[in-house]
Amino acid sequence: MDLQLLEKQLKAVSDTNRLTLLSCLKSGEVCVCDFVDVLGISQPAVSQHLKKLEEAGIITARKLGTWKHYRIVENPSPIIKTVLDQLEERELCNCRPSSSC
Amino acid sequence: MDLQLLEKQLKAVSDTNRLTLLSCLKSGEVCVCDFVDVLGISQPAVSQHLKKLEEAGIITARKLGTWKHYRIVENPSPIIKTVLDQLEERELCNCRPSSSC
């Protein structure tokens, strides 16, 4: 892996909110709308965090109607794998009423 | 490893200059004075970068007279080990006249 990508990935994961996003994604796909409640920041802020992780090649997305589901890429780099190993899986309570998808 | 330390270490290594410092340290101890030329930034800036790496538990130092030599800690965390694996060792030319130690 080249140095530039390494740095990009490290920058992408060196943030509390984005580490939390990854904790949630450990167990599988998550809808954007669920992240807003988890982080307690605005929807655009969440969107920007997801973009940063996506641009670093850490997560990928698929669209389901108006919703968008993000997941961790198939084969993450060694650094990302190691980071994920250190993170505890975080359950999302999808049963709560505000979850729309 | 707890989440706070994880984030601290990730922040510490997600910077070009500090990754360069680590590349130099892969091969062993390095004197602070040598880093100034390598990075091309001021001496206080180098000192601050080293402090950040030290506070994250990534490097440690010993004093030799007025000089100070830094090295990577004995048993780095899994993340730091993985980062180091991705870095190419970088040789320092200690034979250049400006190297004082």
Next chain:
DNA sequence: TTAATATATAAGTAAATTATTATATAAGAG
């Protein structure tokens, strides 16, 4: 002791990052 050198700390500034609010886009419902 005084002078010189290596490094660290402090204070201030510049640059980068992360948030917010406002707005755009895109899909489904009526």
Next chain:
DNA sequence: CTCTTATATAATAATTTACTTATATATTAA
């Protein structure tokens, strides 16, 4: 088509980070 909802993008404000210059500390040499 119009309305609503989910998400993204743009513009900007707030915060954090990384530099610089100036100064302090500590060690050695004279």
